[in-house]
Amino acid sequence: MKKVLSVLLVAVLxxxxxxxxxxxxxxVTIGIGQFAEHGSLDNCREGFLAGLAEKGYVEGKNLKVxxxxxxxxxxxxxxxxxNFVANKVDLICGIATPMAQSAFGAAQDKDIPVIFTAVxxxxxxxxxxxxxxxxxxxxxxSDKLPVEMQLExxxxxxxxxxxxxxxxxxxxxxxxSAIEEYKAVAGDYGFEIVESGISTTADIxxxxxxxxxxxxxxxxxxxNTVVSSLPVILEKAAAKNIxxxxxxxxxxxxxxxxxxxxxxxxxxxxxxxxxxxxxxGEKKASEINFEVIDEAAFYGNSAVASNLGITLPEDLVSSxxxxxxxxxx
Amino acid sequence: MSAIISIILGVLEEGLVYAIMAMGVxxxxxxxxxxxxxxxxxxxLGSAVTAVLIIAGVNPVLTLFISFLIGACAGMLTGLIHVKxxxxxxxxxxxxxxxxxxxxxxxxxxxxLPIFSQDTIFKNAFFKTVVPKVxxxxxxxxxxxxxxxIMKLLLDGYLKTKSGYLLRAVGDNEVxxxxxxxxxxxxxxxxxxIANAFVALAGSIYAxxxxxxxxxxxxxxxxxxxxxxxxxxxxxxxxxxxxxxGLFKKGITVKATTAVxxxxxxxxxxxxxxxxxxxxxxxxxxxxxxLFLIILVVSNGRKRRVRAGD
Numbered sequence: 236m237k238k239v240l241s242v243l244l245v246a247v248l249x250x251x252x253x254x255x256x257x258x259x260x261x262x263v264t265i266g267i268g269q270f271a272e273h274g275s276l277d278n279c280r281e282g283f284l285a286g287l288a289e290k291g292y293v294e295g296k297n298l299k300v301x302x303x304x305x306x307x308x309x310x311x312x313x314x315x316x317x318n319f320v321a322n323k324v325d326l327i328c329g330i331a332t333p334m335a336q337s338a339f340g341a342a343q344d345k346d347i348p349v350i351f352t353a354v355x356x357x358x359x360x361x362x363x364x365x366x367x368x369x370x371x372x373x374x375x376x377s378d379k380l381p382v383e384m385q386l387e388x389x390x391x392x393x394x395x396x397x398x399x400x401x402x403x404x405x406x407x408x409x410x411x412s413a414i415e416e417y418k419a420v421a422g423d424y425g426f427e428i429v430e431s432g433i434s435t436t437a438d439i440x441x442x443x444x445x446x447x448x449x450x451x452x453x454x455x456x457x458x459n460t461v462v463s464s465l466p467v468i469l470e471k472a473a474a475k476n477i478x479x480x481x482x483x484x485x486x487x488x489x490x491x492x493x494x495x496x497x498x499x500x501x502x503x504x505x506x507x508x509x510x511x512x513x514x515x516g517e518k519k520a521s522e523i524n525f526e527v528i529d530e531a532a533f534y535g536n537s538a539v540a541s542n543l544g545i546t547l548p549e550d551l552v553s554s555x556x557x558x559x560x561x562x563x564x
Numbered sequence: 565m566s567a568i569i570s571i572i573l574g575v576l577e578e579g580l581v582y583a584i585m586a587m588g589v590x591x592x593x594x595x596x597x598x599x600x601x602x603x604x605x606x607x608x609l610g611s612a613v614t615a616v617l618i619i620a621g622v623n624p625v626l627t628l629f630i631s632f633l634i635g636a637c638a639g640m641l642t643g644l645i646h647v648k649x650x651x652x653x654x655x656x657x658x659x660x661x662x663x664x665x666x667x668x669x670x671x672x673x674x675x676x677l678p679i680f681s682q683d684t685i686f687k688n689a690f691f692k693t694v695v696p697k698v699x700x701x702x703x704x705x706x707x708x709x710x711x712x713x714i715m716k717l718l719l720d721g722y723l724k725t726k727s728g729y730l731l732r733a734v735g736d737n738e739v740x741x742x743x744x745x746x747x748x749x750x751x752x753x754x755x756x757x758i759a760n761a762f763v764a765l766a767g768s769i770y771a772x773x774x775x776x777x778x779x780x781x782x783x784x785x786x787x788x789x790x791x792x793x794x795x796x797x798x799x800x801x802x803x804x805x806x807x808x809x810g811l812f813k814k815g816i817t818v819k820a821t822t823a824v825x826x827x828x829x830x831x832x833x834x835x836x837x838x839x840x841x842x843x844x845x846x847x848x849x850x851x852x853x854x855l856f857l858i859i860l861v862v863s864n865g866r867k868r869r870v871r872a873g874d
Contacts (some may be wrong), residue, residue: 303839304844307780309780309781309783310780310781310783310784310785310788313781314832314835314839317577317836318839320574321570321571321573321574322567322571322840323570332676333780336676336774336775336778337774339680340774340775343687359678360678361678361679361680370681371680405669405675406669406675406779407675408675408676411674434666
């Protein structure tokens, strides 16, 4: 036992020694922490690296990227953030709210700038002041949903619809605030919102059956839990011939009828450009206000439309940033 | 500060917070022989209560005590469900854990409540002015060490009292407790209350350390707790841990509570090393499971050898 332990201990020390010996030269090291794994956040990360590359920070050349995914576990997110800080990375990028908060919490007073992205409400998350100025050595981009444009689009596609069902997880702040916003403006477009809160992925099939019995269409937020189980909802909705609207490109790709949404790749890219400014020393993170993407694009899926027997309005199709004619798995 | 030192610093900080939680799990799992899953709910309960109270302007130090008490209440409920309603131990924990998930969301009002802009026990004007700048990176560690040691000594002290003795008796030999004309149900309820008080206190400290309450931090608390207890207690099973020799006249014995604290730190060190070595977060649970298994098998092997020698 003692031998086993001492071998283990030596191994632990050796690994931590190696981990500690990052060489720094001309190249910079950044830590990217992503809270969960799904299409939008992955796109965000790719966009982020593209933005950095545009400004001359190319991964593998003069940029070392330490990427970690917390798999939606809050304790792991904080561990990841602590590791980045301990390894003294030059900058931390936190993707999605809990990861951004963990990074900010860990890097506070440690002189490591934090750039966040895909945070719906940075002010509510206390990552920025109400006037968009930074609360510390932190800035980034928000992925606030274009709620009114989405409702306007749904009205155009379904002129007779009265109720919109929205499923969300009660444990995600972003979704809760999005629901509030939908409820506040839905009346202006003649809709009534039927919400259905869930706690875990396991609740989704039952909640979907229940919701589909009550609504004319379903609208999807960027809720991490719901999005990761979207295929389940899509299948059930298709069986009942009820259209499902998405909130961004990835969701339309896998079978939502249409979406007015952000391009997370663009969002990530915008964030990457901000990070480049910080890395080059042009500006400090504490001097940059957080940014939002004002433009939202229309995405449609014609294969889904023909399955449902719906024709997407011509003006929407012609203005689309991207139309899909297949449903990808 | 070199990277290694700051990694060690981070591990010690995280480890000490979870050590307080692990002491709670030690009470239920090792002493009471009660696999109490309610800790997955009481840890974030402490965080939620603390975040709400701090925002309401309550003194951060006071929130530690309040969290402790509220955790005790939650633990007491688990005990009542088990003892009075005669629900099996594992199930009463699961029921409490599930109920607390919703309750925590109700208490905090939402799933994520930041307190970055508020004063905490770690971040306040007092420390900023009193502690010299060079030493400031270490204030959190020192403070955590003090709290952890106080809690450990309190627990050690309690276990030596009559009530503490009964607690140990319930886990070892329920008949003895009945023979002493004591109600073993009450003893179990007290044990669960103390255990969950420790866990909620850890949750409170965790929220103040990380700067926000987040509902997802509760998931898997029991796994971390069990891992810490099992690593710690198995590591220092031999009494004395180091036999008497020239260097140590009496040998070194390690108290179970100390072992649990060290276990928690070692567990966090393993996780940190796994992440630093490039392991995916998605594989971490598997690593934990393997670590569990190895330690259990190694310690079982020793037990068998001892028996064979008898």
